Amino acid sequence: MGQDKRSGAGPRSRDRILDAAYRQTLEKGLDKLTMEGIAAEVGVGKQTLYRWWPSKGMIALDALVERLSSSQTFPYSGDVAADVTRQMSAVVSQLDSPVGTALRRILAAAQEDPALADRFRRELIGPRVDSLRGRIVRAVDEGQIDAAYSPDFVIRQLYGPLYYQLLVRQEPFAPDDAERIVSSVLRSFRP
């Protein structure tokens, strides 16, 4: 169904706006990104931006959303460690790319902007967590993970180290980080 990218349509220059916002976010950072700068680069009136987005953070988020790979179905091979490792490896390699920089900056901006934080969680984190939670629940059902731990606790143990690396260390990941994290964490949740 050839529907719009999002309800409420959008400006004619939507893609060029998001491209410009994304590029400037990577080049200069989110707080050097300005509505004026985007408007000037795209050749669009500022009003057009404000008509469709409430803040530069939201524009950057939209730009990021379109660039984040969205394999909606979590892999299932029967081996939860293998499945989680596969998915986390994909996440890690994205975090090591420009997309990771953009995500890091938007997550930072979200610390000062509740509306942005909401959308960030709802649109980016939520679906991915849901997808993973489903896989964890299934692993619990299959007896691969101890039922004494809530799936969200397991998720936090799994992905917490990634955010620590991204936001606190601000260093790239080691090649086998995903694998080592998953095996270490899941070992501690074996029944």
Place this chain on the structure above:
Amino acid sequence: MGQDKRSGAGPRSRDRILDAAYRQTLEKGLDKLTMEGIAAEVGVGKQTLYRWWPSKGMIALDALVERLSSSQTFPYSGDVAADVTRQMSAVVSQLDSPVGTALRRILAAAQEDPALADRFRRELIGPRVDSLRGRIVRAVDEGQIDAAYSPDFVIRQLYGPLYYQLLVRQEPFAPDDAERIVSSVLRSFRP
């Protein structure tokens, strides 16, 4: 012996400046915090701020540093799980307090300000990590932790979930989070 307040001197109104910066950071967030606002509240010329600090982020960081408890020696009771739990519980209760909000906002600002990120890591993260690393190393020596894992990997597994909770979830911690995290993580590193 009439020594200075701190090595390297500083402005006459240092404490009042840090107080104001800290309070405004909590009230309005770091990007609503302004040099002009601080100067006006304290009754100080802007030049005095710029003479001693390069940016509002650095002021906020100094304010935070003075407010973060700094128990320099890591507890040692023989039981590494107990010791780490004790220390992490203290950290968690700080993260749940206003100090945690300030830290969260400064860490966010550090994503766009490399100099701030440097000082953040060097002065806040570094010493605490070093202290914890010492304790981990000792536990490895005593055979409580498998030597196959680097201490920094263990540290990342232990504290990653805290940053995830703070920055991504933005929700308070559960009462026994520290204990559950530590026991879960350390179990996976048992020799």
Place this chain on the structure above:
Amino acid sequence: MGQDKRSGAGPRSRDRILDAAYRQTLEKGLDKLTMEGIAAEVGVGKQTLYRWWPSKGMIALDALVERLSSSQTFPYSGDVAADVTRQMSAVVSQLDSPVGTALRRILAAAQEDPALADRFRRELIGPRVDSLRGRIVRAVDEGQIDAAYSPDFVIRQLYGPLYYQLLVRQEPFAPDDAERIVSSVLRSFRP
């Protein structure tokens, strides 16, 4: 026919800006006059001032221009002494009024600001000198003034004393100064 207030348009609050600038120039002098003060009084953003004027001196000059009487045609009665006296008397009475103070201050500022000096000469001095020069030339043609003297030399002799009084003496004029100056000067240029 809905023409603009003046060619080249201008800010919406032009008149209120010039009023404020003029009043503050008289009250406090040109170097106590500030862009911020004008903006604050008028309730206008500073950018609006800088968008339309390059400096406070230019604003003050515009304000003065609008307040200087501009009888464009020099009187002609056949008697050059009478005509010049009539016109100079008008000038003198203006110089004795607040307009004279403003002019004195702007002329002073023009000593340090070449662009201001240019406009001052081009818009204020130039047209008036041209008008007077025409009258002098006619008087030369009619044999009332010796052709051996250039009109600009005559003009300098006529109006020099006024500036001396205004800028060096800084004292008001005597009631018949214009008449005495004109008669004295023109006597020396009789053929």
Place this chain on the structure above:
Amino acid sequence: MGQDKRSGAGPRSRDRILDAAYRQTLEKGLDKLTMEGIAAEVGVGKQTLYRWWPSKGMIALDALVERLSSSQTFPYSGDVAADVTRQMSAVVSQLDSPVGTALRRILAAAQEDPALADRFRRELIGPRVDSLRGRIVRAVDEGQIDAAYSPDFVIRQLYGPLYYQLLVRQEPFAPDDAERIVSSVLRSFRP
């Protein structure tokens, strides 16, 4: 009598201060001249400047005073036109030199600073006018100038054109301007 340059002595670096002030006045103009700039160039504390002078204008005036030739006695040859022409020629050649620029700028500053205007008149204008007035009075006594005109009126007629040229025209003088002015003016005052 080996007295000081002026009562109340002065700062140790007086000459270097005046040199710096004079040079900077010529280079950048009086309102780009700053106390800080002088202090920095001379290597003197700001307090030393404020201890001895109330404003930068006063420093510049002192510097100018020391550089203005001060032939205290007006020439007397019996021919008033020749004497005045001789003296005015000297003035004109000074006004065409850097000293003239400095004087022009200080006179401009005096328009906004009554104290400076006072000293300017008292120390620079006053003595020279007194000296000239004496010569005029003598010429009146000798029947070379009509007694119907006050000496100060004559003086204003003589020197007014110079200030007009300096401040309004801001152009150099013609070589024989002094001679032409004097002859023209004195002709009009012949008995």
Place this chain on the structure above:
DNA sequence: TAATAAACGAGACGGTACGTCTAGTCTTCCG
């Protein structure tokens, strides 16, 4: 010769204004 006081350099301080930049709103005018 020692003390004492003044002038000094240095520069921090509370301020004001600068000229620029961006935010977010409002208006004009063109396609």
Place this chain on the structure above:
DNA sequence: CGGAAGACTAGACGTACCGTCTCGTTTATTA
């Protein structure tokens, strides 16, 4: 009649100087 263009009020930015105010340090008497 929707959007580009951009003027508008507002206010923070970081800098430059203002004039005042300590700080030690010379420098020059005066005791």
